Amino acid sequence: MDVAISRVDRPMTDYAVTPHFRYDTVEDIEASRREKRPVMKTIELCEMRIAGEKNYIPTVPADSIWQVHSGQPITYAERFAEQYRNFKLGNSQAGEGTPLQELVPYGITQAQLSLCRALKIYSIEAVNSLEGIHLKALGVAANELKRMAGAWIADHSSVRSERSELEELRALVEKLQSEKTTAVHVAEEAIEDKIEASAFAAMDDRQLKTYIKERTGQTPMGNPSRETLLRMAEEA
Template identity: 45%
Template sequence: MTDLSVLIDTREITITPLFRYESIEDINASERAGHLVKKMRQVVEVRFAGSKNYSPVFPVDAMWKRENGKEITFAERWADQYRAFLDGSNQEAAGTPLEMLKNYGISDANLSLCRALRIYSIEALFHLESDALKSLGMAGNALKEMARSYMAARDRGNANVDEVERLKAELAALKASMIVPAKEASPAQIDAAIEASDTEFQAMDDDALKDWIAGKTGAGRPRGNPSHETLVSMARELSNA
């Protein structure tokens, strides 16, 4: 099977830059004019997958690191994205669109949750760990398993030529979903997205919950006649395990 993904460096796949203009006070000009004077500067907003509140902003010409005695700026760190910004093009996140997980069970609520939490690709979801993964709430482990299953299937290379061409076309159509949104979700919007994702268990009927629990544990369906709330509680605990 032809590799359907663009080769990317996954060491930074959970970090997404967004270059933009920011209005700041020109202190010297303000002092000379005797009133507030502002100027525009180019900055990069650095978004971390799974982070609710941390998105630091740096001037594009600020030093990211020093290597072999040479200063490397944030513009140089993400040169392709910076060029897209200068050209006025859309800035796209690296990786494979999350919509490719539709066949693995990802819901619209979970897609919204991932984007609210700055998770823009399957690879970023796959590499989430610790607190970043926990930020997804009850859906976290299930979503990571979807990403793992997708990556494993892709690596096995078990699709035929027709399937490869179909998937290539699907990926091309989904690239628009990889555009990094200019405005991030607010804390309240993130909490609402988490709640919407969690309520999917509430919407499932008892038989669907029992099947889900059986599939998760491998120990068969729950015995007896547990209430709907008990089944929801069991599903939540398994999802968080």
């Protein structure tokens, strides 16, 4: 078990590892000892099919620890959360990345597709990540497949970059439109305030007192100054 984990944890992207969760029935040793008879239990396993490995398929319990981050244990079920969720729901489990069939316009042949499947290579990103012995496992097709995968990624990286720039421009336009709308509202409010202020300036003190009483229900007490009456009218 420890050897399997150490090999999987070599520098390798998750695109190169295709997980497959399944159930298995094994003996519960402790329960068998207590019961003095064979006691079986069902456990969840995670098979990891590594791109470029012909025969080696490390298999670990789904709830075993893959790594510890900041003191928090990460299980293999959490590492491959999407595939584990599909497993629990009874759905098909697919690896990460873009299907190799997308390389057909770049020249990949059916024979090469079959070779990749035989070597547990299921995505363009997995081909692109292959190095060393895993790349050599492709034999004479290694360089050609690597070239096609690199070309596909380069082409689609430029498309993603253009989409990102377009999204940024759209966000900028929305921001400017929002700022423009806000500025218009502020200007309209300022104009209304000026119109209202000019209307008050045209009133005499008696008219101001009448306006304040109509708006507040109370007549200004005493003999307030005109400045006070104007302020009260604006606040009414």
